[in-house]
Amino acid sequence: xxxAIVTVAAFVVVAIAVVIYFTRVSRSLSRLAxxxxxxxxxxxxxxxxxHDELPKLVETCRPYLRDxxxxxxxxxxxxxxxxxxxxxxxxxxxxxxxxETLQVLFTAAGKNPExxxxxxxxxxxxxxxxxxxxxxxxxxAYNQQATAYNSRITHGPTKMVAAWRHLRPRPILPxxxxxxxx
Numbered sequence: 001x002x003x004a005i006v007t008v009a010a011f012v013v014v015a016i017a018v019v020i021y022f023t024r025v026s027r028s029l030s031r032l033a034x035x036x037x038x039x040x041x042x043x044x045x046x047x048x049x050x051h052d053e054l055p056k057l058v059e060t061c062r063p064y065l066r067d068x069x070x071x072x073x074x075x076x077x078x079x080x081x082x083x084x085x086x087x088x089x090x091x092x093x094x095x096x097x098x099x100e101t102l103q104v105l106f107t108a109a110g111k112n113p114e115x116x117x118x119x120x121x122x123x124x125x126x127x128x129x130x131x132x133x134x135x136x137x138x139x140x141a142y143n144q145q146a147t148a149y150n151s152r153i154t155h156g157p158t159k160m161v162a163a164w165r166h167l168r169p170r171p172i173l174p175x176x177x178x179x180x181x182x
Contacts, residue, residue, distance in 0.1 A: 025161040032152060036145045036170060040088060043138040047082075047091055050098075050131045054079045057124045061105065064115035068108045075101045092139065092173040102128065139173050146170040 058072050065072060078098040085091045106125065109115045116122075150169040153162035 022161055025158050032149045036149050039142045039145055043142050046135050046138055051082055053128055060120045064112050065108055071105050071108055089171040089173055143172050146172055
């Protein structure tokens, strides 16, 4: 009789330990996911801020860069494509195209002394430069957190908890966006 009690008690202790372990891991994964979602929201906010500055830049440059209408059109098209993208990875990838187009525009603007000295242009260029720096930092933070999260949910015993909660790996964003130079 005492062997049966000891066996049942051991089973209950193991079951409680498993439940505690699963609960702690589940809470830990929830915190990681929440932190990653916050970082993603901050990144999306910065991407939207940059997106909102582009029409102002185009309108400021248009009178000065009549010969560069293709560049202004390319910037407008890149902005439209970005707006149509529905996922963060798609938007981040289109961000690289947008940064290249901005670089072409700023190179052309550098050849135009009137535009280069325009206060509104200087302010927009400075704003876009700081936004790009912020985007690079936030993209790096997101990728670091996504890598940690993905590693956590795909390895070891945590993988069982992640499968039970239907957690999926998060995408890693491309980091090939070149900074816009002043």
